[in-house]
Amino acid sequence: MKKYLFILTALVILGCSSEESSEVDISNLSSKESLESAKDEISDLKKSLLENEDTIDSFVENISIINENVKNLSDDVLSTQSQLNNLMEENNNLKEENLLLQMSLRNLRTQYETPDIEKSSEKIPSTLIIPPEKEIKDSKDQFPNNTFLNRNNLRIEGSDSVYPYINQALKNYTYKNLNDNDIEITQTGQDEAFEKFLDGEIQIAMASSKWHDREFNQLDAEGINYTQIPISYFGIAFIVNRNNKLECLTRKKLSQIWIEGSNFYTWNQIEQRLSSSQIQFFGHNLDSIISDYFVRDMHTGDMQSKNLRRIVEKQNHTEIISAVNQLFGGFGFIDSAKVNPMVKAIDLTHNWDMNGNPNDCKESNYKNTSNPDSGLPFMWQRVLYVNHDVADKLTYDFLEYYLNNATEITITAEEFITNGEPAYHPYSQLDYDDFWNQIEKDAGNLN
Structure with a gap:
C-alpha cells in the first residue's frame, strides 16, 4: 500500500514539475x-x-x-x-x-x-520826365499818413548781424537805380538804434531779434506808426520717430527732459499714455552753434545745471534724422529748416494748464516761422522796423526792392556773417509779399 502511495506521490510531483516547465517556456516565448x-x-x-x-x-x-x-x-x-x-x-x-x-x-x-x-534816358522827351514835386505829391496820395516825404533820404541803423543783408541790398538797389539819393547805413547797438527810431532820426531800424514789450509800449505811448518785418529766421526742431504718439511739449518740460541731471529715461515718464521704451537722445556736437543756442534758450527755472544731458553726438542733421527714423525711441534736435517727412517734429508752446500739460499748442516751431508775434520757443528772427512817420518814397522803394529780392540777398549775405551765429534762412516769396502788403496797409495805402 505504501508502495502505491509513494508511486502516486511521485507521479503528482512529476506532473506539477512538467506543468511549471511548460509555463516557463510559454513565458519565455x-x-x-x-x-x-x-x-x-x-x-x-x-x-x-x-x-x-x-x-x-x-x-x-x-x-x-x-x-x-x-x-x-x-x-x-x-x-x-x-x-x-x-x-x-x-x-x-x-x-x-x-x-x-x-x-x-x-x-x-x-x-x-x-x-x-x-x-x-537822354532821348526821353522832357514831358515824360516826372518832376520831383510830382513824385512827392503822388507819394503823399499813396501814403496819406506820411508828413516827411520831401526828405528824399534814407537812414538805417542797427544790429551788425542784420547789416550784411541790408548793405548788400543797398548796393544792388543803388547800382540798379543809378541815382544819387542820400542813403546811409550804420552798424550800432540795438538799443541805440531803437532810441533813434523812437525819436524819428532813422526810417529803418535793424534788429537781431524781436524787440521786447517795453520797447513796443514806448512806441505806442509816443503814437509811432511802425511795421515790424521778419527778414530771416533760425529755429530748432525737436524730432521723434514717425510712430511716436508724442505731439506737443512746453518749453519748460522739454528743457527738463534734455538738461543735465534729468530723470526722464522712458517715454511714459513724459506722458503716461506713451510707450515704456527707453528714450535715446541724439543731437549735434555739444560745442556746436546749434547746441549752444539750444542751451541758451532753455527754461531752466530752479534747476542748477545749464548743460545738455549725455547724448549720442552726430556730425550733421542727416545723421540725426537717420538715427531717429530707425529707432522708435529716438529723440533729436536739428535745424528746423532741415525737417523732412522721415521724422516728426513735435509742436512746442510756452503755455501750460494747471496740471502742467501743454496748452494752446497749435503751431510747431517750423510751420509758423514768418509770424513775428508767434513767440515760438527756440525760434530766432532778424527783424526790420519801419517808422512810417518819417519814411519817404525812397524808403518804400528800397523796401519793395529788398522784399522782392530777399531770398537771394539772404543766402548771399549769410556767407559774410562769421560772428558765431547759425545760418539763418530766408522765408518764401509769398511771405515776403505778405510783409510788403502789411507795409502798405500800415502806411495807409489800403485804408
Missing part, C-alpha cells in the same frame, strides 16, 4: 516576442528621429537664409535712406546755387543794360 516588438519600435523611432533631424536641419538652414535675407534687406533700406538723405541735401544745395546763379545773371544783365538805359 512571450518575453521574446515583446523584446522583438520593442526592438522594432526602437528601430522605427530611430528612423523617425533621423527623418526629423533632417527636417530640423532643413528648417534651421531656411531660418538662417531668411535671417541673411532680412539683414541684406535692412542694409539695403539703410543704404536707400542714406542715399535719400544725400539727395535731399544735394537738392537743397542746388536750390541755393540756383538762387545765387539767378542773382548773378541779374547783376550781369543790369551791368550790360546800364549803357543802354543811360542812352535811352
Whole structure:
C-alpha cells in the first residue's frame, strides 16, 4: 500500500514539475516576442528621429537664409535712406546755387543794360520826365499818413548781424537805380538804434531779434506808426520717430527732459499714455552753434545745471534724422529748416494748464516761422522796423526792392556773417509779399 502511495506521490510531483516547465517556456516565448516588438519600435523611432533631424536641419538652414535675407534687406533700406538723405541735401544745395546763379545773371544783365538805359534816358522827351514835386505829391496820395516825404533820404541803423543783408541790398538797389539819393547805413547797438527810431532820426531800424514789450509800449505811448518785418529766421526742431504718439511739449518740460541731471529715461515718464521704451537722445556736437543756442534758450527755472544731458553726438542733421527714423525711441534736435517727412517734429508752446500739460499748442516751431508775434520757443528772427512817420518814397522803394529780392540777398549775405551765429534762412516769396502788403496797409495805402 505504501508502495502505491509513494508511486502516486511521485507521479503528482512529476506532473506539477512538467506543468511549471511548460509555463516557463510559454513565458519565455512571450518575453521574446515583446523584446522583438520593442526592438522594432526602437528601430522605427530611430528612423523617425533621423527623418526629423533632417527636417530640423532643413528648417534651421531656411531660418538662417531668411535671417541673411532680412539683414541684406535692412542694409539695403539703410543704404536707400542714406542715399535719400544725400539727395535731399544735394537738392537743397542746388536750390541755393540756383538762387545765387539767378542773382548773378541779374547783376550781369543790369551791368550790360546800364549803357543802354543811360542812352535811352537822354532821348526821353522832357514831358515824360516826372518832376520831383510830382513824385512827392503822388507819394503823399499813396501814403496819406506820411508828413516827411520831401526828405528824399534814407537812414538805417542797427544790429551788425542784420547789416550784411541790408548793405548788400543797398548796393544792388543803388547800382540798379543809378541815382544819387542820400542813403546811409550804420552798424550800432540795438538799443541805440531803437532810441533813434523812437525819436524819428532813422526810417529803418535793424534788429537781431524781436524787440521786447517795453520797447513796443514806448512806441505806442509816443503814437509811432511802425511795421515790424521778419527778414530771416533760425529755429530748432525737436524730432521723434514717425510712430511716436508724442505731439506737443512746453518749453519748460522739454528743457527738463534734455538738461543735465534729468530723470526722464522712458517715454511714459513724459506722458503716461506713451510707450515704456527707453528714450535715446541724439543731437549735434555739444560745442556746436546749434547746441549752444539750444542751451541758451532753455527754461531752466530752479534747476542748477545749464548743460545738455549725455547724448549720442552726430556730425550733421542727416545723421540725426537717420538715427531717429530707425529707432522708435529716438529723440533729436536739428535745424528746423532741415525737417523732412522721415521724422516728426513735435509742436512746442510756452503755455501750460494747471496740471502742467501743454496748452494752446497749435503751431510747431517750423510751420509758423514768418509770424513775428508767434513767440515760438527756440525760434530766432532778424527783424526790420519801419517808422512810417518819417519814411519817404525812397524808403518804400528800397523796401519793395529788398522784399522782392530777399531770398537771394539772404543766402548771399549769410556767407559774410562769421560772428558765431547759425545760418539763418530766408522765408518764401509769398511771405515776403505778405510783409510788403502789411507795409502798405500800415502806411495807409489800403485804408
